[in-house]
Amino acid sequence: MTDARAVGADEAAFIAAVRSDDPARFALMTERHRRELQVHCYRMLANYEDAQDMTQETFLRAWHKRASFKGHAALRTWLYRIATNACLDFLEKRNDRTPVPSGLADGGSEVLYLQPYPDRMLPEDPQESVVARETIELAFIVAVQHLPPRQRAVFILRDVVGWPAAKAADALELTVASVTSALQRARVTMREQLPDRRVDWRRPATHELSDDERGVVKLYIDAHERNDLDGLMALLRDDLRFVMLPEAGTSASTAKDAVDGWVSGGLFQPGYDDWRCIATTVNLMPAAALYLRTPDGPEYRLFTMAVLDIVDGKIAELTGFDAADKPWLDLPPTL
Numbered sequence: 001m002t003d004a005r006a007v008g009a010d011e012a013a014f015i016a017a018v019r020s021d022d023p024a025r026f027a028l029m030t031e032r033h034r035r036e037l038q039v040h041c042y043r044m045l046a047n048y049e050d051a052q053d054m055t056q057e058t059f060l061r062a063w064h065k066r067a068s069f070k071g072h073a074a075l076r077t078w079l080y081r082i083a084t085n086a087c088l089d090f091l092e093k094r095n096d097r098t099p100v101p102s103g104l105a106d107g108g109s110e111v112l113y114l115q116p117y118p119d120r121m122l123p124e125d126p127q128e129s130v131v132a133r134e135t136i137e138l139a140f141i142v143a144v145q146h147l148p149p150r151q152r153a154v155f156i157l158r159d160v161v162g163w164p165a166a167k168a169a170d171a172l173e174l175t176v177a178s179v180t181s182a183l184q185r186a187r188v189t190m191r192e193q194l195p196d197r198r199v200d201w202r203r204p205a206t207h208e209l210s211d212d213e214r215g216v217v218k219l220y221i222d223a224h225e226r227n228d229l230d231g232l233m234a235l236l237r238d239d240l241r242f243v244m245l246p247e248a249g250t251s252a253s254t255a256k257d258a259v260d261g262w263v264s265g266g267l268f269q270p271g272y273d274d275w276r277c278i279a280t281t282v283n284l285m286p287a288a289a290l291y292l293r294t295p296d297g298p299e300y301r302l303f304t305m306a307v308l309d310i311v312d313g314k315i316a317e318l319t320g321f322d323a324a325d326k327p328w329l330d331l332p333p334t335l
Contacts, residue, residue, distance in 0.1 A: 011071040018066045026066065030059055033076055035123045037083045039131055043156050044087040044149075045097065046141050048115040048328060054090055058083040080161065081171040084153050091149040099145055102243075102251040111145050112246050114138070116282035116307055116321055118329055133284040135160050138307060138319055141283070143193035147186050154179050155186035195316070209286055213310045214279075217286045220308065220315070221277040224290065227268045233259055237314045244304075244320040258318070276300045276335050282307055289323060291335045300335040 017025040037058055042051035061082050069078055091097055099109035116138070122131045134140065144152055150172065157168040158179070169179045216235060223231030236255035244250035252258040266272050274293040281287055287307045291300035302323050309317035323329055 008071075010075055014069065014075050015071055018069060023063065026063060027059070029075070030062060030079065033079050034059075035121060036131075037079060039117070039122060039136070040080060040083055040156065040161070041087055042117055043135070043141060043144060043160065044084070044152060045090065046111055046114045046145050047097075048117055050090065050113075051117075052328075054083065054086050057086045057090075061086060077167065077171075080157070084157065084171060088149050088153060097145075099142075100248070103249055104251055104253050108251065108253070109146070110243055110245075110248065110251055111142050112248055114142060114145075114245055114319075116287070116305065116319075116329070119281050119284060120330055121328075122284075131284075136283050137285055137309070138283055139194055139309060139317065143190050146189055146193050150174075151182045151186045151189075154182040155190070158183050159187070209281065212313055213286045213308075216310045216313060216315065217279050217288060217308065220306070221279060221288050224277055224288070225275045227273050227275070229259060229263070229268065235315050236318075237311070237316050240315060241317045242320070246322065250320075271295060274300075278331075278335070280305075280331065282329070286310060289329075289331050302331055302333050305329065305331075 014029045017029050020026075034055060038051050038055040041054040041058075042048060045051055045054065058079060062079060065082070069075075073081075097113060099111050102108040102110045117136065122136070144155070147155055153172055154168055154174075157163045157171065158165065163171075165176045165179045165183075168174075169176045172179070174182075220232070220235055222228075223235065233255060236258070238255055239253070240255040240258055242250075242252040242258040242261075250261070252261055262268065271294060272292065274295075276291045276293070277288045278291075279286070280289050282305070285307050287305055289302060290304045290306060292303040293300045305321045305323040307319045307321065308315050309319075323331060324333075
C-alpha cells in the first residue's frame with residue numbers, strides 16, 4: 001500500500017468516526033498523535049506542564065471542530081494546525097513566557113519557565129524526525145524562545161516538522177511570502193542564540209548518548225557524592241554556562257563562578273553534604289538526579305536534576321531544575 005492510500009484510509013476512518021458522533025471512537029483516532037503533538041507544544045512553550053495542557057486543549061478543540069474536517073488535509077496536519085494555534089493563543093495571553101535578562105556581565109538571558117522533557121514521553125519511534133536530539137536539546141529549546149511567537153511557529157513547522165511553505169502558510173493564515181520572510185529572520189536569530197557547535201539543527205539526527213557522555217555523568221555523580229569540588233571543577237569547561245531554574249539570577253558564565261556560587265549558597269556545606277545520585281536522561285541529554293539527606297532525615301529525598309551538555313569530555317552547560325513534586329519526571333521521590 002502506498003503512503004497516499006494509507007493516509008486516505010486514515011482520513012476516511014476519521015470522517016466515519018466524526019459522523020458517528022462517538023467521543024470514544026474519535027479519541028481512539030486522535031490519541032495516536034498525542035506524543036508528537038505534545039513535543040510540538042513543548043517546542044513552542046518550553047514548559048512540559050504547559051505542553052500537556054495545550055495538547056489536551058488541542059483534542060478539545062478538535063472535538064468541537066470535528067464537523068469542519070473534510071479530509072482535504074491529512075489528519076496529522078489538521079491536528080498540528082490546531083495545536084499550533086492553541087499555543088499561539090496561550091502565548092498571546094501570557095506576559096511571563098519570554099526570556100528575561102540574566103544579569104551577567106556578558107549579557108544573555110534566562111528562560112525561567114523552562115522545564116525538562118521526560119524521554120519516556122517522546123514518540124516511541126526513535127527515527128521520528130520530530131524528535132531528533134538536535135531539536136529537543138535544551139539549548140535548542142531555549143534558542144527557540146527568543147523568536148516572536150508567530151515566527152517561532154513558522155520556524156518549527158518549516159525547519160523541524162518539515163512542512164513546505166504553502167502548508168505552513170495555510171495553517172497560520174499567512175501568505176507564502178510572509179512565511180518565507182519569517183523563516184529567514186528566525187534562522188538568523190537561532191544562529192545568534194545557539195552555541196557555535198550547535199548551529200546546524202538540520203544535520204543527520206542522533207539519539208543515543210555517547211560512551212564519552214556516559215563516562216562524564218558517572219564521574220560527575222561520583223564527585224558530587226564525595227563532595228569533591230576539585231573533581232567537579234575538573235569536569236567543567238572554563239567557560240561553563242550554568243543556571244538553576246526556576247530561580248532568577250542564578251546564571252554563571254564560568255566554572256569558577258558556578259562553583260563559588262554553589263558553595264556560597266550552602267551546597268556541600270554541613271546539612272547539604274550527604275548526597276546520592278542516579279544517572280538518567282531528559283531531552284535526550286545526559287542528566288543526574290540529585291538526592292539529599294538532611295541530618296534529621298532517615299532517607300535521601302529528591303532535590304534537583306542536573307542536565308549536562310557534554311562537549312569533548314567536559315561539561316559545557318549545566319542546567320539545574322527543581323525536581324521535587326514533579327511526578328512526570330518519573331523519578332523515585334526517595335532513595
